[in-house]
Amino acid sequence: MTSDKLYDLCVIGSGPAGIITVLEYNRINPQKTILLIEYGFSGQPERNNLDDSIDVKNPENHHNPYNCTNKGLGGTSLTWGGRCVMFDDIDFMKRPLIDENCTWDLNFFEEVKPHTSKAAEYFECGEPIFDLNQIADFKNTTIAENFEDGYVTDKNVERWSMPTRFGKRYRKDLEKAENIKILEGYQAQKFGELDENGKTGSITIRNVRSNELCDAQAKNFVIAAGTQESTRLLLKNKHLFKKLEQVPTALGKFYQCHLLGKIASVIFNGDPKKTDFGFLRNQDGTYMRRRLQLTTQYLKDNDLLNTVLWLDNPLYYDPKHKNGAMSFMYLAMLIPFLGKKLAPPAIAHSITKGKTIGVRKHLWNLSKDLPGSLVTPAKIFYKRYLIKRKLPGIFLFSPLNKYALYFHSEQLPVFENRMELSKDEEKLNIYYDFADKDIDSVIKTHQAIDKYLRDINCGRLEYWYKEEDLPRVIREISMDGVHQIGTTRIADSPKDGVVDRNLKVYGTENVFVCSSSVFPTSGQANPTFFLGACAIRLANYLKKEDEEN
Incomplete structure (x- = not known):
């Protein structure tokens, strides 16, 4: 040059x-x-x-x-x-x-x-329409039986690229x-x-x-x-x-980044087969996914940070889920050369949480669910890796109509969270932490959604931890740095x-x-x-x- x-x-x-x-x-x-x-x-x-x-x-x-x-x-x-x-x-x-x-x-x-x-x-990622009511095929559909829009909505979606x-x-x-x-x-x-x-x-x-x-x-x-x-x-x-x-x-x-993780499950009251637990497919082939979200007015009135929640699988690393396919995928992620090929490090970490737990119990889950514990991952592998528009993720049907809730929450702009050069200007130091208000907003958002689902007789939340432990748990499980x-x-x-x-x-x-x-x-x-x-x-x-x- x-x-x-x-x-x-x-x-x-x-x-x-x-x-x-x-x-x-x-x-x-x-x-x-x-x-x-x-x-x-x-x-x-x-x-x-x-x-x-x-x-x-x-x-x-x-x-x-x-x-x-x-x-x-x-x-x-x-x-x-x-x-x-x-x-x-x-x-x-x-x-x-x-x-x-x-x-x-x-x-x-x-x-x-x-x-x-x-x-x-x-x-x-298809047309930039993020409201299901603006898409004819999905207008007036709901995430679960008995759900209706109020101060909680299920109409906002994420769209997926290739x-x-x-x-x-x-x-x-x-x-x-x-x-x-x-x-x-x-x-x-x-x-x-x-x-x-x-x-x-x-x-x-x-x-x-x-x-x-x-x-x-x-x-x-x-x-x-x-x-x-x-x-x-x-x-x-x-x-x-x-x-x-x-x-x-x-x-x-x-x-800023985001707070994210799982602290609760949602249990819907209606027919499990009428629950949109996975991806929606647009006519052009693009994938979309529903998210539960509080309305702008509710966020303003209650001074809460913007947070979405979506239906998810139980924790992969915990063999208590007793799902052979999930145990197979968790064990695959633990294999160093294979795990790196299956998912980026941050996504792999969201599955394994860096833990090797209950390998024997996972193997038991895998063996008792044969052949499904191998057939299901094989089908998913094909859709995830072998076709042009790839399946964005893996979500498994629950006959109990019970799903983990994954939260993804706004973080306060805090002056102390920063990037600064060292004195010799050779190193970039990153100072990053969560404010108490960040964590408090996540808890209050869950509480608001729980109350709403109960009020409309659609379902309820079931927390994984004691109420007094939630602030500590949210701080421990939230890990970002990808969304900078x-x-x-x-x-x-x-x-x-x-x-x-x-x-x-x-x-x-x-x-x-x-x-x-x-x-x-x-x-x-x-x-x-x-x-x-x-x-x-x-x-x-x-x-x-x-x-x-």
């Missing part, structure tokens, strides 16, 4: 956000030149300097970086499960519980929504475009100094294999390197903020955030961040799909900027 080439756009990071930004910008600006910089490369070693230089201060509740991100074209989509979820109105509203830390608004949400159709095309591995899926599209250049095996290090207009013209990049340094020049830069590395890059380039009175206080702060949010958040001024509503870094005129790190609140949603829609919005904004300049 020659350093005298001036690109119209340089995108740093090739995960879904980076690739969508490049492809969409190219689609609407086919005459513009684009440089895509990616740290990973084909044949890279198992370990890398970036992940090795991250120190997670609370490994009990936060996965290690190798389980959270991937290096290489496509980024974390290499091990992404494919869940596509929409954010909710409540996520953009100021509430007493979050108050001034909700630094975006409903207007931003409305500006992103028109781009969800194009995002759904990139993610290959899952789409962005590197494999879009490499040819990127490579065949003559105006797009991909640099794999390069680390973005230092932006050039700002000129009098607040623009930088270059960034120094390092060849990961040879350590050779060179400069990449561009008119605009988009940092799309994931929350960890996008935050690290800005922390290492504080000169970008020299036109401000100070470096934004929010930079690296207000780090909040460290470069959107706000109306640099006093409250790091980027403006167009994702432009405060103090600059041509540096942008396209990462879930810009989301001020985490909501209940996996951030990937909404980030894809934000990337499309950004590409359109950059086109508008080009035309005006």
Whole structure:
């Protein structure tokens, strides 16, 4: 690469956000030149300097970086499960519980929504309809017999991608475009100094294999390197903020993920055969899944965090479930070389919880359920791994109409949860913990759903633990670090955030961040799909900027 080439756009990071930004910008600006910089490369070693230089201060509740991100074209989509979820109105509203830390608004949400159709095309998850009442085949259907919508709804769904591995899926599209250049095996290090207009013209990049340094020049830069590395890059380039009175206080702060796990089962009163315990299939073949969720009004009135719950299997590792197929799948996950192929580390951990328990009892479950304990996994294996649109997960029918409830809950934006550089700026330290209010909201959400199901004579919750033990248990079982949010958040001024509503870094005129790190609140949603829609919005904004300049 020659350093005298001036690109119209340089995108740093090739995960879904980076690739969508490049492809969409190219689609609407086919005459513009684009440089895509990616740290990973084909044949890279198992370990890398970036992940090795991250120190997670609370490994009990936060996965290690190798389980959270991937290096290489496509980024974390290499091990992404494919869940596509929409954010909710409540996520953009100021509430007493979050108050001034909700630094975006409903207007931003409305500006992103028109781009969800194009995002759904990139993610290959069907039409971006997340309300079952808007889909003719499922209108007025319910999760279980006797269920009816009230302050608890079962109409919001998650949609599922293939899952789409962005590197494999879009490499040819990127490579065949003559105006797009991909640099794999390069680390973005230092932006050039700002000129009098607040623009930088270059960034120094390092060849990961040879350590050779060179400069990449561009008119605009988009940092799309994931929350960890996008935050690290800005922390290492504080000169970008020299036109401000100070470096934004929010930079690296207000780090959020999600609380998740199981503390209860739901027992429905009606016919077990009328319970939607698994996946729904749209006419176009895409998978969808119901979720139980409290309405916006109820969340506001009761000052609760946004949380969803879905029907799930009992704990795989506990042989008390007496299900041969579940025991077989649990034992398969324990085999090192096989477990790694069957599921990404974070998902595998959600099944095994890192525990080897009751192997003999699991073998007994397996043997007594033969041949079903082998036939069922074989059918699932075919649907999960051998066809193009893969079965997203495994959910088994309960003749007792009893299912575990998996919760996925919003986390408060807390200043103390943060990413910061060590004094020598070589290590990224991650400080992460749960607030008491995070945990309290999970418990109150379960209580509200339990009361509602009892009131409408649909069912009830059955807790797995004593009430006084729930706070401790939720803290112990919740482990994230995959959904990284909040460290470069959107706000109306640099006093409250790091980027403006167009994702432009405060103090600059041509540096942008396209990462879930810009989301001020985490909501209940996996951030990937909404980030894809934000990337499309950004590409359109950059086109508008080009035309005006």
